[in-house]
Amino acid sequence: MSTSTRIMWFRQDLRVGDNPALRAAAMAGKVIPLFIQEDEDAGDLALGGASKVWLHHALCSLNQSLDGHLLVRAGPALPILEELIEATNAEGVYWNRCYEPWRMARDTEIKAVLKARGTHCESHNGNLLWEPWEVNKKDGTPYHVYTKFYRRGCLEAHAPRSPLPKPEELTFACEKQEASAIDELKLLPRRDWGETIGKSWEISEDGAHKRLSDFLEEGLHGYKDDRNYPRKPNVSRLSPYLHFGQISPHQVWAAVHHHDIDRDADHFLSELGWREFSYNLLYNNPDLPSTNLQKKFDAFPWREDQTALKAWKKGLTGFPVVDAGMRELWQTGYMHNRLRMVVGSFLVKNLMLDWRLGERHFWNCLFDADLANNSAGWQWIAGCGADAAPYFRIFNPILQGEKFDPDGTYTRHYVPELAHMPDKFLFRPWEAPELVLKEAGVTLGETYPKPIVDVKASRERALEAFKSLSEGTS
DNA sequence: AGGTCGTTAGA
């Protein structure tokens, strides 16, 4: 092996297994593993509170995997890299690509500057099964319809590569680092929220693989149907691990292929396809996080209502299934996908508040906050995105509860003040007779809010508003 | 990846 020094710049690939850039760096020389807290480069897209908590633990774990050698810095990436190259005589910098528009622009600049000064730069694909610029229709333009994108654009192109093993040999070109360096990034909040929020997760590369194998064992069978029931163990909960790269989609893809690809496995893989689709949309539409993909929505008459927004964020809308979802988010840094659709529809359609407000809140509160997935998801539920839910598809927050949480287990867990409500009225407590409320220990407006909107009237209001948009193209 | 309403087949 060469004795030259190589910087491995970790970003959203906080793992040792299946890490193409790390492997390449390790084969080329001695390695300086580096992480940069990039909030200064990120601007408005600085990490949300929950993401910081996850990142803190992920870095501690990665540092352990690297035997304490992880260098940690904070600030604009380019000067930090230049300074480190200067100080260590590093001959190359290696990273796995990220796809946030601000990162792509910045990485291009970094590559140009470093190459100009004679430093070798290598970027790899560690995060996506298909590069976003690879998947296009025959005429070279991007897909707008998910099924075509995935079935034709992805699956018929080439199979995802197999996961790479850990580097056979990893020699460091730096000393062990002070254990307190990660603490000094001050990623953990002062209040105890940071500790309680993460307690049900094992935030490490090993934890990611345990989660995957548990899911394959307990959750994949029946996935297609049971993934919609928030109390069932049939969702993978891999999203935060995938976002931070503690597991790669290639590793997940390969592990699923060790099973029969039945309808459940096929459906689960297609959810990875949605992740690819979101990245493809973001790549082709850098304004996806802030701008309606369908221009006609620019004229949409969003309401201003701070009181309603606050009630939504706090899980005090008076709609038990909505409140359960919002409280799950606040308490655990996660929300089941079915609930994301329900609370999203409620915000955008029943409250008629701008989807970007929901996007921002999710960005702050979700462990898996991911620019591509979050913005594509909100555009989907708002109806302004690509291959989006048609505008008239408005979830009924009562029926969704009755259908997907039929015995109320999930809702009662997160809305304990309704624990003793009978199933019949759990999702519509305002319709319960006085005696039923009294026996359940519920006083509407005191122990639990009255509904902040009328379902029927707000639904019609949203349909009217959407109808008012010009029926012009896109 | 929905909901609502009207119609119809069937208890």
Place this chain on the structure above:
DNA sequence: CTAACGACC
């Protein structure tokens, strides 16, 4: 009278 289905929003 209710469940199942399709049209439409």
